[in-house]
Amino acid sequence: MSPPAIDWDALARAAHDIRGRAYAPYSGFTVGAALLAEDGRVFVGCNVENASYGLCLCAERSAVAAAVAAGVKRFRAIAVASPGDVAATPCGMCRQVLAEFPPSFPVRCYPERGAAIESDVASLLPGAFGPSVLERGRAKA
Ligand SMILES: O=c1ccn([C@H]2C[C@H](O)[C@@H](CO)O2)c(=O)[nH]1
């Protein structure tokens, strides 16, 4: 039996709602993410900034960490909500972290106003670095 259709409206709402918990005193750019697990659970995350700017944690990685801490590593979809009228797609670091958990799944990015953008993890990071590359390197060492 195929899994139920992805309820993007519910995911978008969860991503938007969790923006309210973001800690973004430096950029003022609050982001929320809602990650749908294969088992139907939804894990949310928000960005967490730091006075040491390079330590800022994105919403997407925060959602992945929440899921993994709950024992979940298989995902069906992620919705990302950001401010303004242009959808923000995941940064390079988040693309690599999402690609750690194959198979690829759809990514929808929702601005506060305007059109959402839909892509998927594999398209966002073609040629991702992964465990097979590590293995081949080790075998040669
Ligand atoms: O997809 C994105 C893009 C940016 N940010 C965060 C990082 C930083 O806290 C702020 C500005 O870059 O937005 C995310 O959480 N997700």
Ligand SMILES: [Zn+2]
């Ligand atoms: Zn990111």
